[in-house]
Amino acid sequence: MTPSQHDPVPPRTHGSDAVPGTPADRSAVGPRGVSRRSFISTLGASGAAAALGGQAEARLAAPIEDGPVVLGPEPVEVALTINGRAVKTKLDPATTLLDALRLNLQMTGSKEVCDRGSCGGCSVLVDGRLVASCMMLALDAVGHDITTIEGLAQGDTLDPIQEAFVRYDAFQCGFCTPGMIMACKALLNETPKPTMEQIRKGLSGNICRCGAYTNVFSAVLEASDQAVPVDQPVPADHTDGGGA
């Protein structure tokens, strides 16, 4: 179905909907009667990003205040802030943050597994908080700081939790690992020295079907400078080159 078939909103009169100095995109003024869409597309990505984020500056900059901002269903230009960098792309409102990362931006570290927010494979941080990127619209992430697994290491230097994952062999097939590490990162940000109970709760949204939880818990303990129980696996020594 197309939205226009279901749109009973009477067209608004937009006698002055053209942005000064730019041609009004009349094709965008459909039966929905919303023209700010075209205004946004003429603004370019950064302006669109500001408007999407609902920033006050964008509202002040907007010459038109004749109705709500309606985006899509056609793709719109957006700017996302990912791992400290502004990244521009074009996507439609039904695009999840995960699809924007993986399909638009070729950042395939975050995994699509259940696609229902139940497994944690797609976990990223948004403003430091753990979210399932498969259940967040990309447009809802505009204006917020997104951190993905690609953003943890500094050059060749792994984040301490990544180091600990290596030392404690905290994965087998590795498919849950990016999400698991992001969940650990969020947990340690909020609780620098988590108890085992807090670790279990903090990682309760991340499923590892290989069952590497015990080693993951050990990695979190070590990354938070806490003693790892003696019945936990001894970290492998990766300094001698190893064998096999």
Add this chain to the structure above:
Amino acid sequence: MNPFALLQADSVAEASAAAKDVRLSVLKAGGMDLLDLMKEGIAEPTQLVNLRTVRDPALRTIEAGRIGALATLADIARSDAVRASAPVIAKCAASAATPQVRNVATAGGNLLQRPRCWYFRNEQFNCLKKGGSTCYAVDGENRYHAVFGPGPCHIVHPSNLAVALLACDGVVSLAGGERATLPIAKLFHMPDRGIRDESNLEPGEVITSIAYSPAPVSGFFVVKERQSFDWPLTMAAVALKLDGRRIASARVCAGAVAPVPWSLPLVEKALQGVALDDEAALRAACAKSIDGAEPMRDNAYKLKLLPVAIRRAIADAAGAKEGQ
């Protein structure tokens, strides 16, 4: 998901007007449940009205006795004001779902999420809720379904938070319609009073906040199959007023047993005057919780769980009292 337009609401009034006027448009807060429904093909709105873009801070403010509708479950769980004034609410929020969900899901959205019945959630089953003529749970897999209520649909209410708020005499504040407030007790209806939806909100009515009565001696217990991320098999929320070591009055509500958050007035009455260490009297009162239950083929086990959940919620509440 089907393609849709996203209306970035600037105010509750704008959101309400859009939700009222536009056919097939749906209000979206955190979107956790809505996106799930859309991915499953259960909901196909052509316009989402985004409440996340409404910047009014009151919508996100949490204080003792009032929770903004856009406050997340994580916000509620970590709020000192809620933990002190109504521990049952904070605990319910903290126990729901996963960190990923709690960081995004809002109080208002949690109340208005659709039921988790697997026939409703499966596009292949045209059940009563979707305009069909059959409740597939009646002759089907009904171990997670309701043990109270006459049907014809046998969902259990999906929100734990609603049960805790009911125990604290919660009242939602509304905007965009005729009413300014609506008690949680009147927010939802049984399936025989409307099967296609669960809430009594009119189109365009938006929950802006939820007020509750202070319940410092309140507690919660949930029985799940897994202690990690799982839906409750049965849960209980109680709010007590104590006279020394005696229960002066009690509010007792159950979840995952009925199509609405379930009040248990018989238990409340039986608990009046009972001493917190009178185990026999407490158990006798809790046993009244299953009066009137009509279990289905596979869910009679809930009748064993419910009195236990209530008893443990009372213990949790008493513990909250002693922890002060």
